[in-house]
Amino acid sequence: MPLRAKVASSVSRTAAALSRAAGRGDGSVIGGWIGLKIDPDLLAHLSAGRAIALVSGTNGKTTTTRLAAAAVGVLGRVATNSFGANMPTGHTSALAKAGSTPYAVLEVDEHYLAQVLEATEPHVVALLNLSRDQLDRAKEVAMMAQLWRAALVRHADVRVVANADDPLVVWAATPPGDPARGINPPHVTWFSAGQRWHDDSWVCPECGSTIQRSGERWWCTGCPLRRPEPQWTVDDDGVLDPTGAWHKVKLQLPGKVNVGNAATALAVAAEFGVRPVDAVLQLGTVASVAGRYAQVDRDGRNIRLLLAKNPASWLEAFDMADEAPTLLSINARDPDGLDTSWLFDVDFAPLRGRQVLITGDRAYDLAVRLDVNGVPFQHVRTFNEAVRAVPPGRLEVIANYTAFQDIRAELDRVN
Amino acid sequence: MSTESLRIVWIYPDLLSTYGDRGNMLILARRAQLRGMPVEVLEVRSDQRLPATADVYLIGGGEDGPQALGAQRLLADGGLHRAVAQGSVVFGVCAGYQLLGTSFFAKGTRYAGLELLDLSSDRGPTRAVGELAGEIDPRLGVPALSGFENHGGRTHLGPGVSPLARVTAGVGNDGATEGAWRGKLLGTYSHGPALARNPALADLLLRWATGVHQLPPLDDTWADRLRSERRAAVAAADRA
Numbered sequence: 158m159p160l161r162a163k164v165a166s167s168v169s170r171t172a173a174a175l176s177r178a179a180g181r182g183d184g185s186v187i188g189g190w191i192g193l194k195i196d197p198d199l200l201a202h203l204s205a206g207r208a209i210a211l212v213s214g215t216n217g218k219t220t221t222t223r224l225a226a227a228a229v230g231v232l233g234r235v236a237t238n239s240f241g242a243n244m245p246t247g248h249t250s251a252l253a254k255a256g257s258t259p260y261a262v263l264e265v266d267e268h269y270l271a272q273v274l275e276a277t278e279p280h281v282v283a284l285l286n287l288s289r290d291q292l293d294r295a296k297e298v299a300m301m302a303q304l305w306r307a308a309l310v311r312h313a314d315v316r317v318v319a320n321a322d323d324p325l326v327v328w329a330a331t332p333p334g335d336p337a338r339g340i341n342p343p344h345v346t347w348f349s350a351g352q353r354w355h356d357d358s359w360v361c362p363e364c365g366s367t368i369q370r371s372g373e374r375w376w377c378t379g380c381p382l383r384r385p386e387p388q389w390t391v392d393d394d395g396v397l398d399p400t401g402a403w404h405k406v407k408l409q410l411p412g413k414v415n416v417g418n419a420a421t422a423l424a425v426a427a428e429f430g431v432r433p434v435d436a437v438l439q440l441g442t443v444a445s446v447a448g449r450y451a452q453v454d455r456d457g458r459n460i461r462l463l464l465a466k467n468p469a470s471w472l473e474a475f476d477m478a479d480e481a482p483t484l485l486s487i488n489a490r491d492p493d494g495l496d497t498s499w500l501f502d503v504d505f506a507p508l509r510g511r512q513v514l515i516t517g518d519r520a521y522d523l524a525v526r527l528d529v530n531g532v533p534f535q536h537v538r539t540f541n542e543a544v545r546a547v548p549p550g551r552l553e554v555i556a557n558y559t560a561f562q563d564i565r566a567e568l569d570r571v572n
Numbered sequence: 573m574s575t576e577s578l579r580i581v582w583i584y585p586d587l588l589s590t591y592g593d594r595g596n597m598l599i600l601a602r603r604a605q606l607r608g609m610p611v612e613v614l615e616v617r618s619d620q621r622l623p624a625t626a627d628v629y630l631i632g633g634g635e636d637g638p639q640a641l642g643a644q645r646l647l648a649d650g651g652l653h654r655a656v657a658q659g660s661v662v663f664g665v666c667a668g669y670q671l672l673g674t675s676f677f678a679k680g681t682r683y684a685g686l687e688l689l690d691l692s693s694d695r696g697p698t699r700a701v702g703e704l705a706g707e708i709d710p711r712l713g714v715p716a717l718s719g720f721e722n723h724g725g726r727t728h729l730g731p732g733v734s735p736l737a738r739v740t741a742g743v744g745n746d747g748a749t750e751g752a753w754r755g756k757l758l759g760t761y762s763h764g765p766a767l768a769r770n771p772a773l774a775d776l777l778l779r780w781a782t783g784v785h786q787l788p789p790l791d792d793t794w795a796d797r798l799r800s801e802r803r804a805a806v807a808a809a810d811r812a
Binding site for chain 2: 289297299356359360365367378495496497498499500502521522524525526528529530531
């Protein structure tokens with residue numbers, strides 16, 4: 158590593174430690190930010206010599222990264238940005254902090270995938286899904302698929318692990334090669350992790366025709382784009398690998414969506430040569446991910462935290478949550494997106510029959526939505542008021558990004 | 573109403589549904605049902621024929637490509653024009669509002685609109701993203717508009733339409749006026765579930781559709797609280 162990069166890396170670690178000591182955060186962004194100021198190529202320097210996997214998509218990337226890091230851990234030490242700091246500053250900080258490791262598994266914000274592909278030259282990139290998220294400032298969904306596709310053309314040597322169930326991902330993962338210039342299309346391993354949300358993929362990204370669905374199959378009515386045959390699939394509470402062997406997945410994380418994330422993690426680990434029989438045991442060691450799925454006991458209530466940031470992830474959260482009193486909390490601060498319109502893309506009907514409480518900066522937006530949805534609810538001003546309002550036992554908390562962080566702070570930044 | 577039940581059609585949700593547009597259909601249906609009206613809702617995709625006999629047609633927002641495609645298919649279909657000639661109500665939001673006019677811009681190209689409203693749209697210097705508020709045309713008897721806008725277009729109204737509102741916060745058509753209406757056609761830049769924050773506007777559409785001049789009042793406690801909270805937020809942003 159050049160001297161400048163060494164200095165930058167060391168300063169980066171110190172700043173992160175100071176930030177944590179000062180109680181200002183996880184230290185996972187500030188260190189990287191300072192390091193990149195000193196050496197803009199620091200991320201590339203820190204990546205050199207490591208076998209890296211990148212994990213990107215709208216939903217599930219933090220959890221999948223954590224599971225994949227656990228699975229790859231069978232082979233040796235793995236650097237990872239486990240706090241969801243998923244932009245280049247977070248990657249820089251995570252790699253600097255980890256020191257020298259043979260492997261790294263990095264969660265990447267979907268907007269930064271092209272840039273991070275360039276800097277880290279990964280062995281594998283996992284593409285999970287693309288759906289609407291924070292449209293007041295984020296790129297439109299089809300545009301994002303286009304950016305991924307263009308980035309993969311420039312990195313045809315990377316091995317891609319991609320979701321066969323998401324038409325936008327399939328299209329993004331299969332850019333045409335250019336044999337005349339020696340450019341082959343990237344090698345893709347397909348997984349099927351299921352997809353509850355279909356409302357961003359009715360129109361073919363290739364030709365604009367309608368996409369038809371039947372069961373898990375989907376196909377474009379105007380061009381050859383269709384669901385590829387997946388090599389990794391979820392089957393009951395286990396995963397079928399490419400050889401047809403079935404592996405029972407025992408997770409501490411709830412919901413069918415996490416069995417899908419486990420399948421993805423196994424597929425990523427397999428690209429490094431990890432056998433699924435070895436990797437699958439590691440997945441069960443993950444109990445919570447940056448506070449998500451964490452359980453805290455308080456005043457006789459067992460509080461479980463679920464993060465849901467956009468329509469697709471709300472559908473998954475309802476699937477994970479028990480039939481128990483449920484607190485919903487909504488903010489619309491910068492990291493959440495300022496627009497609450499998406500609430501009407503979520504069908505809250507699964508909550509009927511449960512005791513529902515609502516809170517957060519934008520509780521009234523939620524109130525109007527639930528009213529239209531015919532879901533009775535009670536508005537509470539604080540988290541503690543919610544805890545007092547429910548009987549002893551499980552309290553499910555589903556919150557969007559900053560609302561989740563607020564509640565996590567109430568619970569002493571539980572991980 | 574054309575039949576015994578109120579028929580609401582949501583036009584092309586596969587193309588024109590960017591962010592919560594479904595809300596307008598759900599809200600109209602709910603407010604009609606709470607008044608004891610039988611309601612039939614129909615989501616018509618862009619590869620289907622548009623029925624010409626519904627009472628209310630809703631068109632939502634969309635990205636450039638789908639907007640252009642939607643306008644072309646609606647022009648080819650002709651169902652919406654027949655419905656309007658028979659007196660149906662049309663509510664257009666954002667891209668769906670623009671395509672009711674004579675022309676609009678998408679992907680740098682001018683496209684022909686449906687020519688149902690006397691207005692045309694082009695690109696503005698900046699994207700308008702944020703809270704949108706305005707005083708609604710007093711002839712409509714509806715309190716202030718409250719919404720969120722997210723669009724790059726500017727819309728120029730011809731003499732054949734009236735502005736829906738005079739802008740008090742945000743951009744709307746051009747920073748001065750917002751939306752447009754004529755007869756039973758109404759369009760707005762207040763995107764997505766515009767009716768969630770404007771229940772009186774929802775009831776206006778229902779009155780137009782049913783011909784009932786006075787609808788029984790509903791409990792709008794939460795919508796009222798949401799409106800005051802947003803009004804306060806806009807005022808606080810103005811002071812800052």
